[in-house]
Amino acid sequence: xxxxxxxxxxxxxxxxxxxxxxxxxxxxxxxxxxxxxxxxxxxxxxxxxxxxxxxxxxxxxxxxxxxxxxxxxxxxxxxxxxxxxxxxxxxxxxxxxxxxxxxxxxxxxxxxx
Amino acid sequence: xxxxxxxxxxxxxxxxxxxxxxxxxxxxxxxxxxxxxxxxxxxxxxxxxxxxxxxxxxxxxxxxxxxxxxxxxxxxxxxxxxxxxxxxxxxxxxxxxxxxxxxxxxxxxx
Numbered sequence: 446x447x448x449x450x451x452x453x454x455x456x457x458x459x460x461x462x463x464x465x466x467x468x469x470x471x472x473x474x475x476x477x478x479x480x481x482x483x484x485x486x487x488x489x490x491x492x493x494x495x496x497x498x499x500x501x502x503x504x505x506x507x508x509x510x511x512x513x514x515x516x517x518x519x520x521x522x523x524x525x526x527x528x529x530x531x532x533x534x535x536x537x538x539x540x541x542x543x544x545x546x547x548x549x550x551x552x553x554x555x556x557x558x
Numbered sequence: 559x560x561x562x563x564x565x566x567x568x569x570x571x572x573x574x575x576x577x578x579x580x581x582x583x584x585x586x587x588x589x590x591x592x593x594x595x596x597x598x599x600x601x602x603x604x605x606x607x608x609x610x611x612x613x614x615x616x617x618x619x620x621x622x623x624x625x626x627x628x629x630x631x632x633x634x635x636x637x638x639x640x641x642x643x644x645x646x647x648x649x650x651x652x653x654x655x656x657x658x659x660x661x662x663x664x665x666x667x668x
Contacts, residue, residue: 545590549601
């Protein structure tokens with residue numbers, strides 16, 4: 446089985462721009478979660494989608510949004526980028542009915558200049 | 559609010575020595591606790607979960623609700639155990655909202 450795939454792997458943006466990151470979960474996984482990883486704050490939960498519905502949400506401003514498609518693929522969007530949004534964004538998928546057993550992608554590293 | 563604390567950022571041990579990674583949590587309900595590991599140049603992956611009560615790669619972890627701890631232990635560390643370890647908690651909400659600790663880097667010296 447192919448693992449969780451995230452694209453793009455690296456990207457550079459400037460302040461004020463917006464960015465869209467994509468995540469393809471493992472086949473059969475219906476839950477997709479997003480995490481932000483930074484040296485200062487560590488791993489922080491952004492949101493989780495299950496069957497195209499946002500099931501959980503972390504404490505991030507409204508500039509951070511996401512969605513899930515009928516094939517379980519997910520995207521997250523960050524608008525009006527700030528320098529502090531520079532981070533590794535990790536996507537994780539899991540089977541329905543499981544809690545905490547996440548399969549992570551390699552991440553998308555965003556640099557905001 | 560739920561919180562996970564890993565007090566040690568770095569643990570350095572010799573091969574064959576015991577290793578214990580500390581994890582303390584703050585949560586008012588009944589949590590589910592996990593240990594995740596990231597080896598060099600690999601993805602973050604689940605190592606073990608407290609409800610399974612099993613040993614993975616020689617590691618065990620016991621949930622102590624009285625001390626709100628979930629320490630990870632291995633009696634004889636191996637060089638291949640060198641990695642970043644994260645303790646994580648899931649509480650309350652359905653689904654996969656995990657709160658992670660800051661991580662502990664383990665270095666096993668030959």
